[in-house]
Amino acid sequence: MIEVEGLSKQYGRTVAVDDLSFTVRPGLVTGFLGPNGAGKSTTMRMMLGLDRPSAGRVLIDGRPYAGLTDPLRQVGALLEARSVHGGRRAHHHLRWLAQTNRIPTARVDEVLELAGLTGARRKRVAGFSLGMHQRLGLAAALLGDPPVLLFDEPVNGLDPEGIVWLRNLMKGFAAEGRTVFVSSHLMSEMAMTAEHLVVIGRGRLLADTTVERFIADNTQSYVRIATPEPARLREALTAEGIQVTDTDDGALAAHGTDTTKVGELVARHGVVVHEMAARSASLEEAFVQLTGEHVEFGR
Ligand SMILES: Nc1ncnc2c1ncn2[C@@H]1O[C@H](COP(=O)(O)OP(=O)(O)OP(=O)(O)O)[C@@H](O)[C@H]1O
Numbered sequence: 627m628i629e630v631e632g633l634s635k636q637y638g639r640t641v642a643v644d645d646l647s648f649t650v651r652p653g654l655v656t657g658f659l660g661p662n663g664a665g666k667s668t669t670m671r672m673m674l675g676l677d678r679p680s681a682g683r684v685l686i687d688g689r690p691y692a693g694l695t696d697p698l699r700q701v702g703a704l705l706e707a708r709s710v711h712g713g714r715r716a717h718h719h720l721r722w723l724a725q726t727n728r729i730p731t732a733r734v735d736e737v738l739e740l741a742g743l744t745g746a747r748r749k750r751v752a753g754f755s756l757g758m759h760q761r762l763g764l765a766a767a768l769l770g771d772p773p774v775l776l777f778d779e780p781v782n783g784l785d786p787e788g789i790v791w792l793r794n795l796m797k798g799f800a801a802e803g804r805t806v807f808v809s810s811h812l813m814s815e816m817a818m819t820a821e822h823l824v825v826i827g828r829g830r831l832l833a834d835t836t837v838e839r840f841i842a843d844n845t846q847s848y849v850r851i852a853t854p855e856p857a858r859l860r861e862a863l864t865a866e867g868i869q870v871t872d873t874d875d876g877a878l879a880a881h882g883t884d885t886t887k888v889g890e891l892v893a894r895h896g897v898v899v900h901e902m903a904a905r906s907a908s909l910e911e912a913f914v915q916l917t918g919e920h921v922e923f924g925r
Pocket residue numbers: 637640641642660661662663664665666667668669811922
């Protein structure tokens with residue numbers, strides 16, 4: 627379990643993290659979402675004791691990171707790829723990490739296998755692609771078989787097959803009862819991976835909820851109707867208290883209703899309809915809308 631309590635971080639006049647409090651529970655994947663510059667990496671660095679909070683604290687299974695007796699066995703983290711010296715070979719790097727953390731070296735081959743790097747174990751890291759760097763980072767994070775796992779934008783550089791593979795791996799870790807906390811700025815990817823979401827914007831907490839609830843709260847469904855008689859249909863819908871707007875492509879959007887009600891109403895009024903379908907705004911749109919006013923770096 628990870629407990630974040632009143633966490634803040636200020637860099638000069640920039641408030642990167644602003645009084646964040648939330649809990650990451652074991653047994654499920656928790657997605658950490660926010661637009662670029664929202665403060666995700668800063669929060670994760672503070673979780674790992676790599677940055678000092680200006681206020682507040684983070685507890686990992688009840689203790690601050692600095693108080694963990696055997697950190698690699700308690701928390702596995704994948705922060706920035708390409709942090710390994712290029713001249714090193716993959717298995718040497720992991721063996722060195724294992725030895726300096728009193729982890730049996732037999733574990734090195736296991737994590738290389740888990741990360742899909744067995745074939746590249748003797749390659750120099752300098753020749754690694756970004757995706758392979760991510761895999762090596764993942765292998766290092768798993769070395770101590772920790773119950774808490776932190777991943778910062780882990781799908782960066784992975785090909786579509788790698789993305790699916792990592793998604794399943796993270797879900798598997800959660801199913802084993804581990805705490806899995808993973809950041810991303812891609813809502814659609816998180817919707818497929820996480821069960822719970824923590825969403826921040828400009829360092830502040832915007833949502834701490836299940837993916838299901840987040841979708842229900844932040845997407846709007848409507849019935850799209852294409853008709854050659856928009857004025858008549860609009861009048862009929864409005865008379866029933868249904869809110870109507872125009873869609874970008876010249877159709878009508880009836881809100882807070884369903885196709886059954888609209889179909890019956892159309893028949894009663896004898897309005898010609900060319901097309902009718904239930905639509906919902908995408909989660910990506912909802913995320914952009916929710917975080918829009920909290921974007922640090924505008925487009
Ligand atoms: N070492 C630092 N010194 C000064 N400002 C910093 C430092 N690290 C982060 N910041 C600032 O803090 C804010 C949050 O940055 P952070 O990298 O945590 O965001 P993020 O959500 O991880 O963004 P991204 O998705 O782009 O990685 C930004 O305004 C950033 O410029």
